[in-house]
Amino acid sequence: MSYQYPDERGHFGQYGGRYVAETLMPALLELEQAYAEVREDPAFQEEFRYYLKHYVGRPSPLYYARRLSEELGGAKIYLKREDLNHTGAHKVNNTVGQILLARRMGNNRVIAETGAGQHGVATATVAALFGMECDIFMGKEDIRRQALNVFRMKLLGARVHEVTSGTATLKDAMNDALRYWVTHVRDTFYVIGTVAGPHPYPMLVRDFQSVIGEEAKAQLHEAEGRLPDIAVACIGGGSNAMGLFYPFVKDAGVRLRGVEAAGLGVDTDKHAASISAGLPGVLHGNKTYLLQDADGQIQHAHSISAGLDYPGVGPEHAHLNDIERAEYVSITDQEALDAFQTLTRIEGIIPALESAHAIADVMRLAPTLDKDKIILVCLSGRGDKDIHTVADALGVEL
Amino acid sequence: MSSRIENTFAALQQRGEKALIPFITAGDPNLAVTADLILTLERGGADLIELGIPFSDPMADGPTIQAASERALAGGTTLEKVLALVAEVRKTSQIPLVLMGYYNPVFRYGVERFAKAASAAGVDALLLVDLPPEEAGEISAVMDEAGLALITLLAPTTPPERMQKLAAAAQGYLYYVSMTGVTGAQKITPESIRDAVEELKSYSAVPVGVGFGISTVDDARAVAAFADGVVVGSALVKIIEQYGTAPELQAQVEKFISALKQGLVAA
Numbered sequence: 001m002s003y004q005y006p007d008e009r010g011h012f013g014q015y016g017g018r019y020v021a022e023t024l025m026p027a028l029l030e031l032e033q034a035y036a037e038v039r040e041d042p043a044f045q046e047e048f049r050y051y052l053k054h055y056v057g058r059p060s061p062l063y064y065a066r067r068l069s070e071e072l073g074g075a076k077i078y079l080k081r082e083d084l085n086h087t088g089a090h091k092v093n094n095t096v097g098q099i100l101l102a103r104r105m106g107n108n109r110v111i112a113e114t115g116a117g118q119h120g121v122a123t124a125t126v127a128a129l130f131g132m133e134c135d136i137f138m139g140k141e142d143i144r145r146q147a148l149n150v151f152r153m154k155l156l157g158a159r160v161h162e163v164t165s166g167t168a169t170l171k172d173a174m175n176d177a178l179r180y181w182v183t184h185v186r187d188t189f190y191v192i193g194t195v196a197g198p199h200p201y202p203m204l205v206r207d208f209q210s211v212i213g214e215e216a217k218a219q220l221h222e223a224e225g226r227l228p229d230i231a232v233a234c235i236g237g238g239s240n241a242m243g244l245f246y247p248f249v250k251d252a253g254v255r256l257r258g259v260e261a262a263g264l265g266v267d268t269d270k271h272a273a274s275i276s277a278g279l280p281g282v283l284h285g286n287k288t289y290l291l292q293d294a295d296g297q298i299q300h301a302h303s304i305s306a307g308l309d310y311p312g313v314g315p316e317h318a319h320l321n322d323i324e325r326a327e328y329v330s331i332t333d334q335e336a337l338d339a340f341q342t343l344t345r346i347e348g349i350i351p352a353l354e355s356a357h358a359i360a361d362v363m364r365l366a367p368t369l370d371k372d373k374i375i376l377v378c379l380s381g382r383g384d385k386d387i388h389t390v391a392d393a394l395g396v397e398l
Numbered sequence: 399m400s401s402r403i404e405n406t407f408a409a410l411q412q413r414g415e416k417a418l419i420p421f422i423t424a425g426d427p428n429l430a431v432t433a434d435l436i437l438t439l440e441r442g443g444a445d446l447i448e449l450g451i452p453f454s455d456p457m458a459d460g461p462t463i464q465a466a467s468e469r470a471l472a473g474g475t476t477l478e479k480v481l482a483l484v485a486e487v488r489k490t491s492q493i494p495l496v497l498m499g500y501y502n503p504v505f506r507y508g509v510e511r512f513a514k515a516a517s518a519a520g521v522d523a524l525l526l527v528d529l530p531p532e533e534a535g536e537i538s539a540v541m542d543e544a545g546l547a548l549i550t551l552l553a554p555t556t557p558p559e560r561m562q563k564l565a566a567a568a569q570g571y572l573y574y575v576s577m578t579g580v581t582g583a584q585k586i587t588p589e590s591i592r593d594a595v596e597e598l599k600s601y602s603a604v605p606v607g608v609g610f611g612i613s614t615v616d617d618a619r620a621v622a623a624f625a626d627g628v629v630v631g632s633a634l635v636k637i638i639e640q641y642g643t644a645p646e647l648q649a650q651v652e653k654f655i656s657a658l659k660q661g662l663v664a665a
Contacts, residue, residue, distance in 0.1 A: 009532065019501055019528045021458045023553035023578050026560070165464060166455065178457045183579040185555060282502045282528065283455060295476045296506030297454040 003249050003325075005316065010199020013322060015315035018198040020285045024178075027185045032200045034105050039207070044100065051096045052211060055129070056086045058093075060212075062219035062376075067346045075229070075369035077362055079349070079379045080216045082240060089352065089381030090212060090240045091122035095191055097208030099126045102189035109133040109184070112191040113177040115142055115170035115236065116307035116354065117149025118381055119193030124158035134158040137177040140168040142306050149385055167300050170236075170310045174284050194237025195314030198285030202242075202314050209243025216376055217247050228376035230255040230365065234357040235328070236272070236308035238317045240380035245326060255327065258317060259361040261303035262330035272301035274313040275321050275328040288315040304333035304389065305353035307381075335360040337393055340383065352381035353389065402494040402522050403547060403570045406445055407605045407626065416662045417571075417627030418443055418618070419607055420634050420655060421498065423450035423466035425475025427642045429483050434648055435638070440493045442652040443659025446571075448525065448629065451480055451499030458527045460582040462632040465639065477503045477512070481519045488520035496549060496570070498525040509537045513544035523547035523570045531564055549573055552598065554591070565602040571627065572602055576610045582632025586611030588620035595625050615661035622662045630658060 005012045010032075018028055038044035052058040061084060065077045082090035095112075102110055110127050111134070114120030120136040127134035136158045143150050143162055153160050161180075166172035174197075181190045192201045195209070213231070220228055231248055233241035235258040248254040263271035271277065274289040281290040283298055291299040291311035301311040320326035331339075336353055339360035344350045351359055355378070362377050369375070383390070391398050410417055420439050424432050432449075439447055452470035456463060484495055497516065504512050504526065516524070524546055529537070534548060541548050547570030552561055555578060565572060574595055576586050591608065599606050608621050609629030618628045637654055641647035 017533050018530065019533055020530060021527050021553070021575075022530055022551040023555050023575060025530050025532070025553075026555045026557055165461075171455065175455050175457050179460075179580045182458065183583065185578055279506070282500075282505055284457070285528070287505075290502075292502070292506065294506070295478075296503035297471060298502075299454075 001250055001252050005319065006199060006203050012316045012319035014280070015287050015318040016199055016202055017287050018285060019282045019287065020198045021182060023182050024185060028198055035101060035200050035204050038101055038104060044104065048097055048100055051100070052093065056092050056096060057084065058211065059215045059219070060084050062216055062223065064223065065347050068343065069366065071346055072363060072366040074366040074371065075373035075375045076371070077366060078220060078228070078374065078376050080212060080244065080376065082212060082378060082380045083349070083351065083355070083382035087122045087125050088384065089118040089122070090209060090243060091119045091193060092125065093211055093243070094193065094205050094208045094239060095119070095122040095126045097204070098191045099130060099132065102191070103130060105189065107187065107189040109188045110191050111135045111137065111177055111180055111188055112193060113137045113170065113173040114193060115173065115309055116305065116385065117142065117146040117153065118307060118385070120158070121149050121152050121156070123191050124153045124156035127158065128156045135161060135180065137161045137163055137173040137180065139163045139170060139173045142169055142173070145306050145389060146385060169301070171298065171301070178284070194239040195242045195316060196237045196284060196286055196288065196312060202286065202316055205239050206242040206246055206316060209239050210246045212240065212243035212378060213245060213247035216244065220374070220376060224374060227251055227254050229373045230257055231376045232257045232259065232358050232362055232365070233378040234259045234308065234354050234380060235313060235317060236261070236310045236354065237312070238314040240378050242314060242316055244378045245320070249325065256320065256325065257361065258326055258328045259357045260328060260330040261305060261308035261357055262332040263302040265332060266330055269299070270302035271330070272303040272308050272310060273330040274311060275317065276330050280318070283312055286315045288318045289313050304336060304393065305357065307352070307354040308357065329361060331357040331360040337390065339363055340390060349379070350383035351379055352383050353386045355380045402492060403446065406494050407571065410445060416622035416625065417445040417605070417607065418655070418659050418662055419446045419448060419627050419629045420444050421448040421450060421629060421631035422634060422638065423452055423463065423470050424480040424483060425452055425470030425473055426466040426635070426638055427469060428473050429475060429479055431643060431647065433483055433487055435651060436487050436493070437491060438648045438652050439655055440491055442655030444493065444655055445627070446494040446496065448496045448498045449480070451477055451497055451503055453500040453503060456500065458580055460580040460632065462582045462635050462639070466635045477507050481515050484521050485519040494522045495520065496523040496525055497521050499527070501526045501529045509540050513540045513546060517544040517546055521546060523549050525549035525551070525573065527551065551575055554578055554594065561598060562601050565598055568602060568604045571605045571607050572598065573629065574598060574606055574608045576608050579610065581610060584611050585613065586617055586621065588617065592624050599626070615657050618658050619661040628662070
């Protein structure tokens, strides 16, 4: 199959684009041009690979979850261990890429939004590595939920700005990061943490994260001599999922399956399932599926996992959904909590609550498949940051 | 194309005056008060009014207009109701009205449906902060057909070539954003933008208005020395925030706007 997205205007079918204030347009056009250059530049790609290998610790292992597979009694389950990366999640692949790009463009100041704090930590980490100034925007509610990551960012030398506007979560952190960027656009590089935002961000974040799917494809080929039947990943904005899916998009036989956060249920008003229960709209620089009311006002998202607590989704996922190249399902808070405990006990791996959504979907999917089928799932991050949230949910006082 | 906007600027030019363009958020503190405010602004000397469509995520706005948007939404303001408000105001006023806001409420309403309803209500133009020319193609033909001007924003970061291209294609008036930043955050230094505005006027097909950071009579007068119009938003919205539904609101707003207008006429 042919798949050439985004188009030259940054659109994925009807989604994507650059819906931003004029003040930012010149910076985005400059970024687009700079990225087009480094994309074809072997020296940049070599530098990127160098840091992924020696700093992040790539390639991350592809681990056959034997006990989990046997317990479920169906398909073989392979975990792509992004949790073993430096800083504990897939986010760092992207921050290494973007910060190397920022340096190429002569920027020494970076800003980022963060929800769970993983992208904030990954940005602050690479900013520390290169001696750059770093400002992180984080919702007040998330600062409360993720105190450990806040302290980590401060230790790394970043300034953490508490965002109190709107719902004080990830979408508002992104609003405030955009407001800060519009004010300091001449000397600041905005490191967006997911495959959303104005073009070229959805494309460049996808490209930097594609190392996940590329490695997994080669590793699975070595282990099994074939492609997976299904590739599964959780979706907030959708960067780990895009990174896993993209190298398989043209392999028509591989089912791509994104798992959104159903919170208390997609039939309630407390979830974050933008594709399953949202409508197309425009927010944060791109057109995509959004949780919104009939008047186009953005609604609160809810998920037990701060990293999935976002009322939108990357535009390429919206497109993959509409052309039916990928399928999107959802998992509730409770199902994710159960999966969190199951993986911890059966495999000795504590997953991030985000990743636990993907595991929960695999747990219901695997038993329905024959033993010769293979499920590849992205374990996007480790769960240390979520210990307090899980203890709370289980009624345990730490 | 909106004849109300063209006629207004033509008449101002004949009198040697500059346009005073206040911005208020529709539905702040409520829609009935907004209707009165429009008439008060006109009486006080406003030449054209930018009426904000409230949005949950106003990314280009500072705290003052964010709060106004939140108040309007909490009161149940919708785009439908804003259009009804315009239709109501049109019974008694012919002041040019520009709806200003973010794209999503218009997109969700339906672009064609919006264009028809807005035109029927008596809206003259639309200014969408997050719909740059690169994306405006998806609504421009429909707006043209309905006779609604699509106002273009230019910023201090806009490169000269791009500025020239956009200015040549502009409709209604050009909105020059005086600084890199959000609304109401900093104070303008008029002299720093004089050259940019004068250059812009030299190749613009339409009048050039300047906004962001203009809060006092002195600011407005200084900017009007070289621009065709001045936009005052946050400073006015602060008065609305302060008085809310109190009876003295209208008098306070009229006093503020007349002082600005006096400053412009004296310029």
